[in-house]
Amino acid sequence: MPRTRVTIRDVAAAAGVSRQTVSRVINDSDRVLAETRLRVEEAIEQLGYEPNAVARSMARGRTGILACISPNVTDYTFASIIEGAQAEARAQGYFLLSTSAPDRQTFDHLMDQLVRSGRTDGLMVIQPYIEDHSREVPAGCPTVFAGGGAHADQTVGDSVVLDDLTAAFQATGHLLELGHRRIAMITGPLGEVCVQNRILGFERALIADGVAFDPQLVVEGDWSAASGYALFNRLTGRAEASFTAVFAQNDLMAAGILRAAVEKGIGVPRQLSVIGIDDIPMAAYLNPPLTTMRQDFQAIGRQAARQLIHRVGQPEDTCRHERVRADLILRRSTAHPALL
Amino acid sequence: MPRTRVTIRDVAAAAGVSRQTVSRVINDSDRVLAETRLRVEEAIEQLGYEPNAVARSMARGRTGILACISPNVTDYTFASIIEGAQAEARAQGYFLLSTSAPDRQTFDHLMDQLVRSGRTDGLMVIQPYIEDHSREVPAGCPTVFAGGGAHADQTVGDSVVLDDLTAAFQATGHLLELGHRRIAMITGPLGEVCVQNRILGFERALIADGVAFDPQLVVEGDWSAASGYALFNRLTGRAEASFTAVFAQNDLMAAGILRAAVEKGIGVPRQLSVIGIDDIPMAAYLNPPLTTMRQDFQAIGRQAARQLIHRVGQPEDTCRHERVRADLILRRSTAHPALL
DNA sequence: TGCTACGATGTGACCGGTCACATGACCTTG
């Protein structure tokens, strides 16, 4: 067993050709005689040669690595996007280097470092915060914003995001159709783009149906089940805030609401309708099973990776912005409001 | 603005020193005159120089990248381990390249490719399947097995895994203490190491308390809430299989059980106790809140990364195998069995 | 004073590929 790595020169020597010919063989160039190619392939097989990716990156000026940065990787929505992106990247011969940056400072720092160190061919940003978009996108590095909701007027980088406005519009429409008129909303952090869009979609649906938008019924959560639980309790504690339905901006918070409702003896959906967004795997197994807007995160990730890889090849193309629709999944947490 | 990248030679020229001196400065070598260092640092600042990671990898023979491979990244347990590992890697100047391999073939292929292409300094494997361990661990590449439960007799590579046996022993002990004697178990796929260990811990706890182990009460699930739901229904459908408690090998399946129990009108914990493993974020917001064994996945990930990085530096050290304890989290899904 | 030691810095080779261009054999064509 050779102690040192087998290089292209070893193969060339063994096959009696030059390095360049070996290079041609491993890169599928057609300008090699069939007979020669065979000899080289035999040598490769025999020596167990595998091209060194690092050397290749250096020579080619491309690394075959896409970096993905997100606030964390445990959140189901982020993880799914990443998984989709990984699959697409893998299919196209790329690797995805994913990193999480818990705070804004780390986020900026890592982004900068990844790009400037030349380690990556492109950057996929899952960054929900409003002001950060287009702020520090490193010039000269292909960038795609995924999932988190980029601005529509984004001029740097492509984007593939959920059509939050429409999703919220549809979810609200569902509640309105059932006959609800007083609908509360528990939002994500107000500093995130998608949160604003969801509020907007909510408001528009209400207005379209001639229902007044009551800011008192909108409270800010942080996506966690704990916040859904706490905020629902706060809402129901307020005398002036009566409502027959709650629209949670994600399923986790909806789960918290369901829990709080049980504790208060409020029957869902008999006395209260609850709807979420995301359709996390457990949504169907909550009590009662949760009606929600399904997002195809994997598809978002795949599409984002596809766009990014395209841009690596075509840096000068105009930016593309894609919105992905969500689907209403009817389960048992929503119903006609109780007749009082 | 310079069109091409700024290289170490540009900096050297600007500072009036040699490349090597610049190299010494950026690598914190102390053998540089303070005055010279200052001049170089100014030049770096002014030109906006950043060392090229790829060139560095090539010259040094190390990439600063650790690869992590797991069946998927959406599963909360995997994602948490990865997040912990990422954080530790980042803190030590490494990046974590995570890839998911949905099937065994992809798994092997990717592992091989990652290692042989020289892209990575070390490999972190989250691989639950029994037979695959120590099978194809690429010789010469530092490897650590994380979370999934490596064999104790593992001779290649380090490992950091949950102490599944003890966790199951404790969980079962809790149910026994409450007075349960007929306890069902819904397992993960039998082909996974941790599943076997959990069954073993379950069995030992029963025997230690003089309770017979009844194989009829043990059924195989697939970790999903859906399987917990379906299997619980199957168990309760069998006349011969009466029991007062169910031990689900993870929280997701426990959630499925809770859902099924509600549908059947079985009160938890009044008529049935349910315990899980993992303590996923939603466990506290299920109805009722789930008693479970908490695993500190992040810590497992961090520790695995730490071990891996250590081994990158000390390839010849003897393998270390670490087991991490789980903690019993008491909530409201377990209680004394109903007095009939 | 002369020799050695050491600290600061520079030089050439090298990591393992790919690129651009050169070479030589053979074929086509006016």
Add this chain to the structure above:
DNA sequence: CAAGGTCATGTGACCGGTCACATCGTAGCA
């Protein structure tokens, strides 16, 4: 039959760092 084209292959330079070693000046010491 010479000029030009095409095909298969080889050569030197290069990507941007680091390594090992060389060099030079100055201080320490007998």
